[in-house]
Amino acid sequence: MENIILNVSGMSCGHCVKAIEGSVGELAGVDQVKVNLEDGQVAVSFNNEKVTLDKIKETIDDQGYDVE
Numbered sequence: 001m002e003n004i005i006l007n008v009s010g011m012s013c014g015h016c017v018k019a020i021e022g023s024v025g026e027l028a029g030v031d032q033v034k035v036n037l038e039d040g041q042v043a044v045s046f047n048n049e050k051v052t053l054d055k056i057k058e059t060i061d062d063q064g065y066d067v068e
């Protein structure tokens with residue numbers, strides 16, 4: 001299991017938290033996803049044999065947020 005913290009800009013409210021935690025959480029291979037609004041960070045635990053970091057970043061991007 002990989003644990004990463006992504007810096008994501010554009011997150012501002014509970015809707016953003018739900019959008020990101022919902023979409024990333026639905027990906028097969030993602031174990032946990034937790035948004036920290038204050039720090040603008042998203043912590044993700046995932047199985048890198050089932051899902052790639054690029055796919056996770058792309059999913060966040062697709063929701064309208066910028067991943068560093």
Ligand SMILES: [Cu+2]
Nearest residue numbers: 012013015016
């Ligand atoms: Cu929002």
